[in-house]
Amino acid sequence: KQEVTQIPAALSVPEGENLVLNCSFTDSAIYNLQWFRQDPGKGLTSLLLIQSSQREQTSGRLNASLDKSSGRSTLYIAASQPGDSATYLCAVNMRFGAGTRLTVKP
Amino acid sequence: DGGITQSPKYLFRKEGQNVTLSCEQNLNHDAMYWYRQDPGQGLRLIYYSQIVNDFQKGDIAEGYSVSREKKESFPLTVTSAQKNPTAFYLCASSSLPSYNEQFFGPGTRLTVL
Numbered sequence A: 001k002q003e004v005t006q007i008p009a010a011l012s013v014p015e016g017e018n019l020v021l022n023c024s025f026t027d028s029a030i031y032n033l034q035w036f037r038q039d040p041g042k043g044l045t046s047l048l049l050i051q052s053s054q055r056e057q058t059s060g061r062l063n064a065s066l067d068k069s070s071g072r073s074t075l076y077i078a079a080s081q082p083g084d085s086a087t088y089l090c091a092v093n094m095r096f097g098a099g100t101r102l103t104v105k106p
Numbered sequence B: 001d002g003g004i005t006q007s008p009k010y011l012f013r014k015e016g017q018n019v020t021l022s023c024e025q026n027l028n029h030d031a032m033y034w035y036r037q038d039p040g041q042g043l044r045l046i047y048y049s050q051i052v053n054d055f056q057k058g059d060i061a062e063g064y065s066v067s068r069e070k071k072e073s074f075p076l077t078v079t080s081a082q083k084n085p086t087a088f089y090l091c092a093s094s095s096l097p098s099y100n101e102q103f104f105g106p107g108t109r110l111t112v113l
Helices: none
Strands: A004-007 A010-014 A019-025 A032-038 A044-051 A056-059 A062-067 A072-077 A086-092 A100-105 B004-007 B010-013 B019-025 B031-037 B043-051 B054-057 B064-066 B076-078 B087-094 B108-112
Touching: A004 A086, A010 A019, A019 A032, A019 A086, A019 A100, A032 A062, A032 A072, A044 A056, A044 A062, A044 A072, A072 A086, B004 B087, B010 B019, B019 B031, B019 B087, B019 B108, B043 B064, B076 B087
Parallel strands: A010 A100, B010 B108
Antiparallel strands: A004 A019, A019 A072, A032 A044, A032 A086, A056 A062, A062 A072, A086 A100, B004 B019, B019 B076, B031 B043, B031 B087, B043 B054, B064 B076, B087 B108
């Protein structure tokens, strides 16, 4: 059974800092990996989808990488802003990590 | 506007009652999903459906039931057999295959009184 882990559980950074969120999974037989953002009490917003054949995807200040052999993905956020404060979740084959709660301080 | 709608936003239920949560999408997606989220935790899959009149159990299907009579609709019933139903319920949809990019609705918060 696929298990997805996200570290750290919470992260606080000053505005402008570059940061990396981590996602690890136990079964390398994946179809894709998806990163989401969730604001308190809201649904999930899709940020990036990486197909199993891809190594990375970029959207604006976000860059996600995928290493199937090591069972890892990272989400890189450049020049963080207070509006980036949210919980970030990764999902692999319909299984989710518990998320990283990010706070960006002005 | 294309998207996924869930209703109601908040739902209160007395113990022993069944309740049905609504999920509708106009994205023309074939696959639909129901997840449960508990505080500080990730999402857990309850049921999913890839085609009308067919659905599969997820990791935590006990105490829940679904139907898929129309492509656009995938209602979830929380039965009295669900021992701890208080949670945030999220519906999602995607094109096929079922591991394609998922899009989520705004969620329904269910509280058992």
